[in-house]
Amino acid sequence: MLRKVISALLIITCFVLQCSVFGKFAFAGxxxxxxxxxxxxxxxxxxxxxxxxxxxxxxxxNDIFFGSFLGFYALLLxxxxxxxxxxxxxxxxxxxxxxxxxxxxxxxxxxIICYILMFMLRGKFQFTYYFTHVILPEALYxxxxxxxxxxxxxxxxxxxxxxxxRRAQKFV
Numbered sequence: 002m003l004r005k006v007i008s009a010l011l012i013i014t015c016f017v018l019q020c021s022v023f024g025k026f027a028f029a030g031x032x033x034x035x036x037x038x039x040x041x042x043x044x045x046x047x048x049x050x051x052x053x054x055x056x057x058x059x060x061x062x063n064d065i066f067f068g069s070f071l072g073f074y075a076l077l078l079x080x081x082x083x084x085x086x087x088x089x090x091x092x093x094x095x096x097x098x099x100x101x102x103x104x105x106x107x108x109x110x111x112x113i114i115c116y117i118l119m120f121m122l123r124g125k126f127q128f129t130y131y132f133t134h135v136i137l138p139e140a141l142y143x144x145x146x147x148x149x150x151x152x153x154x155x156x157x158x159x160x161x162x163x164x165x166x167r168r169a170q171k172f173v
Contacts, residue, residue, distance in 0.1 A: 028138065
């Protein structure tokens with residue numbers, strides 16, 4: 002129960018930070034995607050199901066507040082969370098290279114899929130412009146923020162796991 006409450010608080014906090022605080026620190030209109038960081042982190046830390054659920058709720062918030070129609074971002078972030086969950090078996094908390102690589106790949110995939118489904122299908126074929134002016138800067142900005150946000154998410158996850166182990170030992 003505590004894990005669900007803390008996960009919900011993390012999702013809401015990251016969403017509010019992304020919309021308010023990082024909106025003030027936008028570089029050329031680009032803000033980091035905290036929802037990708039959170040979804041990817043929960044995916045490779047906790048597994049496919051946790052990544053999928055976190056992605057759904059992060060995407061649902063994006064859909065409600067910014068989406069043209071309900072479900073697009075929820076579905077996209079669900080796939081990203083599930084895909085990152087596939088790497089939970091090779092995840093080591095001490096090594097930051099895998100999380101950074103997965104978050105960059107997730108953010109680039111997110112940007113490319115959004116371009117394909119929201120712009121290219123409507124006849125806007127300026128992919129190189131969109132990639133160099135939107136997708137790549139967002140990925141770089143997201144990676145910089147990841148260096149600060151990821152240790153916080155990791156510490157929260159370790160604390161929750163330690164608490165769950167202590168509770169499990171009481172019943173054994």
